[in-house]
Amino acid sequence: MRTTGGDGRGPEIWIRGPVGATTPAPPYDPPAARVPGPRRCSWVAVHGGAGATTLAAVYGGHDCGRDWPGPDVPASVLLVARTHAGGLAAAARAVDAFRHGEAPHGLGLDAVVLVADAPGRLPRPLAVRMRCLEEVVAVHRVPWVPAWRLGDLTGPPPRGTGPLVRLAGATGVR
Numbered sequence: 076m077r078t079t080g081g082d083g084r085g086p087e088i089w090i091r092g093p094v095g096a097t098t099p100a101p102p103y104d105p106p107a108a109r110v111p112g113p114r115r116c117s118w119v120a121v122h123g124g125a126g127a128t129t130l131a132a133v134y135g136g137h138d139c140g141r142d143w144p145g146p147d148v149p150a151s152v153l154l155v156a157r158t159h160a161g162g163l164a165a166a167a168r169a170v171d172a173f174r175h176g177e178a179p180h181g182l183g184l185d186a187v188v189l190v191a192d193a194p195g196r197l198p199r200p201l202a203v204r205m206r207c208l209e210e211v212v213a214v215h216r217v218p219w220v221p222a223w224r225l226g227d228l229t230g231p232p233p234r235g236t237g238p239l240v241r242l243a244g245a246t247g248v249r
Contacts, residue, residue: 116151116185116243117144121165126190127155130217132228134243143179150182153243157192158216163204170212185242186213194219215239 116136120127123141130153131138137148144150152173156166166187171177173184187208191197197205208214218233232240 115149116153117149118153118155118188119143119169121154121156121169122162125155125157125162125165126217129223129228130155130188130190133223133232134240136243144182152178152182152184154184154187156187156189158189158197158201158205159192160201160204162189162192163201163208166208167204170208174211184212186215186239188215188217188239190217191219194221215242 117139118127118131118136119139120141127140128138130136136153137144139148144152154166154169156162156169166189170184170187173182178184189205189208205214205216215236215238217236217239220233222228222230
């Protein structure tokens with residue numbers, strides 16, 4: 076069997092195209108064109124000052140504060156912590172609660188959301204702790220947003236947080 080089209084351009088199928096395609100392919104519908112239904116989530120702060128209230132205001136969903144979601148709120152949990160040492164340790168303890176069945180029955184851990192505790196790069200020891208979390212659960216990082224520090228939550232979510240926007244189901248994000 077010949078693997079190239081004779082001129083070194085690749086397999087023959089690459090040159091000739093598919094055989095027997097008599098019906099046209101349906102038009103491409105890019106993922107951005109499909110609007111999923113709103114996904115509701117509960118933001119749970121794993122320590123004081125984690126940023127769950129801000130994230131709920133920016134991305135949508137229910138702010139649970141430091142409590143587990145009750146029966147009348149979404150069971151889809153996003154744990155929120157800052158990227159400082161105490162925040163990462165609290166996030167690890169909360170993830171362990173889910174892993175060991177200590178979280179209330181019926182709750183589902185979707186991800187850990189780590190909110191930058193300061194502008195700039197994460198120090199190496201904290202980056203190592205963050206990678207340990209990433210080995211057991213999905214982790215989304217939210218960068219330092221100076222406007223949020225001043226209480227201005229009117230802008231769009233920060234760049235690079237598109238996967239978090241989709242996870243939270245924020246369809247009408249400001």
